[in-house]
Amino acid sequence: MGFKFEFGRPRIKNISEDEILDELEEVAKHFNYSYFRRSDFNKIAEIHSATVERHFGGSWSAAVRALSKRLKRKNITLLLGRQRGNSDETMFNEMERIWRKLGHRPSRDEWRKMKPIISYDSIYRRFGGWTNACLKFIEYKSGSSVVSSHKVFGKVDTSKTRAISPKVNATEIEKTRSISLNIRLKVLNRDKFRCVFCGKSPATDIGTQLHIDHIVPFSKGGGNNLENLQTLCFECNLGKSNRDVAE
Numbered sequence: 001m002g003f004k005f006e007f008g009r010p011r012i013k014n015i016s017e018d019e020i021l022d023e024l025e026e027v028a029k030h031f032n033y034s035y036f037r038r039s040d041f042n043k044i045a046e047i048h049s050a051t052v053e054r055h056f057g058g059s060w061s062a063a064v065r066a067l068s069k070r071l072k073r074k075n076i077t078l079l080l081g082r083q084r085g086n087s088d089e090t091m092f093n094e095m096e097r098i099w100r101k102l103g104h105r106p107s108r109d110e111w112r113k114m115k116p117i118i119s120y121d122s123i124y125r126r127f128g129g130w131t132n133a134c135l136k137f138i139e140y141k142s143g144s145s146v147v148s149s150h151k152v153f154g155k156v157d158t159s160k161t162r163a164i165s166p167k168v169n170a171t172e173i174e175k176t177r178s179i180s181l182n183i184r185l186k187v188l189n190r191d192k193f194r195c196v197f198c199g200k201s202p203a204t205d206i207g208t209q210l211h212i213d214h215i216v217p218f219s220k221g222g223g224n225n226l227e228n229l230q231t232l233c234f235e236c237n238l239g240k241s242n243r244d245v246a247e
């Protein structure tokens, strides 16, 4: 009998390099363009990592390099080594480090100069834009209410202001008294993301919401300058607000 029972089956079709790279790219996308291992690949891909390696001379890292090159042409950076699998927390920690060092919200160029462990592009990609990344960071640091905080107290202050100068209309007040994102960030950063009265911080006290407070109330002529602004938690801000009304 000339027939031999062989374990291996004939290859159904030869896979082209493009098809292999398509598959690699698909998996990379799944992992947010951070590094993935053979075992990760095999969980998701429709071809086996051995097929990939065989094509690239038996080397997995050669395959990853080819993928990295291809992604670069699309302006996507494949995160390798220590950058692999960044959690939001890792990203936020890095943002905090750089933010503190600079003393203000980092721009793209500033970020790149700070030798970050996470690239600008990967943060940009993860959060769909730099501004959004910064907002998400602040929300993470402040208990997710900084951006809308002035609205909560806008009503109180507006009525107070009206009592003093009835001619000023409410929308005008809202426009003037709303504090720009940049200023909010500066105040939070200066106060180290803690309530300056009781020291509570969202990082250590879950559920803490930070607000940007006017030291001299807006209704009494206090401005949006850094010296007149402070970080307060919800409770302390409410307490202060009530005292202001009583005065």
Ligand SMILES: [Zn+2]
Pocket: 195, 196, 197, 198, 199, 200, 232, 233, 234, 235, 236, 237
């Ligand atoms: Zn407080």
